[in-house]
Every structure is written in C-alpha cells, then in structure tokens.
Amino acid sequence: MKQVVEVKGVSAWFGSLHVLKEVSFSVHENEVVALIGPSGCGKSTLIRCLNRLHEEVQDAKISGQVFLEGQNIYGPNVDAVTIRRRVGMVFQKPNPFPGLSIFDNVAIGLKLAGVHNKAILQERVEECLMKAALWGEVKDKLKNPGLSLSGGQQQRLCIARALAVSPPVLLMDEPTSALDPLSTASIEELIAQLKKTVTIIIVTHNMQQAARISDKTAFMLNGELVEYGRTTEIFTQPRMEQTERYITGRFG
C-alpha cells in the first residue's frame, strides 16, 4: 500500500518549551490512525505539524521532515497554502464560519481557490454534504447560517467544508469531544465511510473510540511516540509497559 504521510524525526517547540521529540511514523493510504495519550502530551501539536499550522503560532518552531505523498512539506520553496489544500482539518470545537450560510461554509474553500462556476459549486457542495451525511438534514435550508445548526450538525458541516477541496488526508483533533453520544456515533460511522477515499489521522481521548474506528494506533507520552502499531495489537498485547498502563486506565 502507498505511503501517504511519512513523519521523520519531527520535533516542535513553543518558544523554549520542547513539546515534540523526534517523532517518526508513517501512514498508508485509506488507513485510519488514532493518536492517543494523556492531555498535554503533544497530540494536537503533532497533527498541526502535518498541515503546517504549527508555524502560525507565535514563537513556534519545528524541525524534521514530513512527506505528503512523497513531497517534503517543509522543503525549500514549498508553499504552506498549497500544502494545506491537500490536508483537511477538523477541530475539537465545531467552528463553522460565522456570517456564512451552510452552502457558503462548504463552498468557500473552492470559491477562494478560484472556482466561481455556479453549477460546479452546487454539485460539489451537495456531494460533500452527502459524504458528511448532512445533506438530508440541510438540503432545504442551505441559505441559513451555518451557526443555526446543532453542535453535531455543525461538526459534520465542518467535515463537509474540509472535504470540499478534495484533500487526500484528513486530520481530526478530538472531533467528537464536544458532542453528545448520538452525534458522536454518527461521526464515527462517517469516518468508516470516509476512509474509503481519504486517509484519516484522528486524535481522541476516548479509548473505546480509538479501538472502534482505527486501523492503527499511536500512543504518545510527553512529546514522544511511545508505541505505534495495529490497533488490535496495541489494545490486546502492547509491547511497552506505559502503553498498557494507559489503555487499562492505570496510568500515573
């Protein structure tokens, strides 16, 4: 299988705070990879290094290499903007753009990338809302504000928004931690569907969720990648003692 993301010796800092230490791993096409670990261990920082969002924080630094479909995204003359179009991101808190309609929330990525053909936009918005399992609920009110939806719907809207620019990779940072159990279940179902077309790296603090939805799991601790492997193996016979302690809840 094709390697879509390859992380090689990535370290990251906030000022002098060293939060990622020489992290390396690779992700294959159409895999779902779960990132788990205690809060503050650097999970968010790691995925923000994969779409060059880390560098937007003041005083943030990064070293190492990240290959996206074979291209080093931190190579010379690589434009962060074009990289980000190929790596979608869904955040912890649903964050539709305020002041934009449901339709525009999904269309904006394409519009601002220069697509103005109404028919194409219409088709693409419908397709992405379908993929995000939201079309049925919103097809009659596409002009309403994105913020008028419920939390779970907003999060699916954000997924549709990310999918609109057709990224091969989707990053999700605890996408269900602000949602109720029903919305959480619908997002988990969605991930199972999406993995047919996109490679997904998802941060979660919910061990059952990681076990349910992921093919591989990475366990992080204090900025280091402690263990990475098949989810079934990580959860049944972890190699490292720290991993076992964490997943059995006997941590610290």
Place this chain on the structure above:
Amino acid sequence: MKLDLSFYDKKRSLKNSFALGLVGFLAILGSFPFLAVTFYVLMKGFSALDWAFITQLPKPPGEDGGGVGHAILGSFLIVSVASLIGIPWGLSIGIFMSEVKKKTPLFRILRFVLDVLVSVPSIVVGICVYVSVVVYMKAFSGFAGSLALSILMIPIIARSSEEIFKLIPDHIREAGLALGIPRWKVILKILLPGCKGALITGLMLAVARAAGETAPLLFTALSNQYWSADLTKPMASLPVQIYNFAISGFENHQRQAWAGSFVLVMFVMVLNLVTRFILRDKNHGSRN
C-alpha cells in the same frame, strides 16, 4: 424536627425586591439626562422648527423665519467625505492591530500613536489641519474640515474594529488557514463577514461623533452663509451654524440654534436606531 426556613425565604425575597427596585430606579435615572436634553432642546427650538428650517438659508438678524438647509447639506458633505477617508483607513489599522504578529516595532508605534490620538482634544486636531492644510492651501475649505473629522474618526474606528476582530476565536482563523486560504483572504472573506454587524455599529458611532464636532471645523471648513457644495471653498456645517447662531444675541437666531441642536440630536439618534434595526434583521436566525 423539621427546620422552618420560611423566615429566611421572606427575608431573601425582600432583599431581592429591594435590589431590583434600586437597579430599576438607577436605570431610569441614567436615561434621564438624555430625555431631559432632548425635551429641553425641543422645547426651546420647537417654534423655529418647520420645513423652511431644514430647506432655506438663514434670514438676516431680526427677520423671522429662514433656516439652516445649507448647513445640513454642508454637514452631510463634510461628514461623508470624512467617512470615505476615515472608515477604510481606520478599519485597515484596526485589522492590522488585531491580525498581525504583535511584537514588531511598527505594532508598538501604532499602539502608542492610537492611544495618544484617541485622547487628543478635537480642537487640537483642528489646529493641526489649519496649520498644515488651510495655511498651506491659503484657503478654508470643506475638504480641510473633512480631513480634521477623519483624523478624529480614525483612532475610534481602529480601536473598535481591533476589539471586534480580537473577539473572533483563533480556531476560526485556523479553520480558514487549514483550508488552504491565504491569511489576507481569511481576514477579508471569512473574518470580516463574520463580524460585519458589530463593525458597522462601531463605524456608526464614529460617524455620529464626527457629525457633532464643532471645534475641528471652526478653522478648517469655517462656515458659509450661502448654499455651497464645493469642497474647496469654505462650507457651512450644522454644529458651526449652531455655534454662530448661539453667540449672535438675536432672539430669532437663538431659537434657531436650539432647533439646530434638536436636528443634530435626532440625526445621531436615528443613526443609532437605524443601525440597530438593520443589525437585528441581519442576525436573525443565527445562534451566536
């Protein structure tokens, strides 16, 4: 034994009513000055307030009737041009202050200049424009007045728009960046539409403030007794006209000064109400 708490309940509800009453009383007391000013101004100027007052030129001292139509037109032109300069300029500075990395020297200089400029007395702004524009061009002009007003508007607009942009959570910006949208487009196409309502409120306040200023116009736009829409010539304005009437000593003119004040108060109030109305309509249906 059951504990009887009804005594405490009574005491609590008594305290509650007292606090509510006090707050209500203070609220009414707070709006009293506004109502008093409006009614007093209306009472004093009512007899001079008619159609002629807002459409005609002033009559010579002693004669009855006449109006301040030229000054209303002048104020409209001066404030419009001031807004045309001040709004884009102030907005740009506000956006810069909120969206650009905070530790550059340019940021610190701007911060300092804005802080000073907000508190500079408006007459000082008038003098500066007088010295730099009026003296240099060898003429009082409506445009010089607009310039002075725009200088007053810029820091107000910059400050309010900066605060409004800062209220937008960072994860909204990041969501835009993460879509592969360049930063400047994130600001103009995503953040700006999201806070349009609040921004407009801030802009209207600045326009209202400028419309009521007298001091910066006294030696920039000066005044004019006749109809004029030429911004390169001296131009009448409502506040300066009120000032001239008020110090003139003629009974008719003084009544007209009150009537003019009433028009000014109404303008500011209507501007506020209209913005409020528009905004309420716009935000209808959105939860945040």
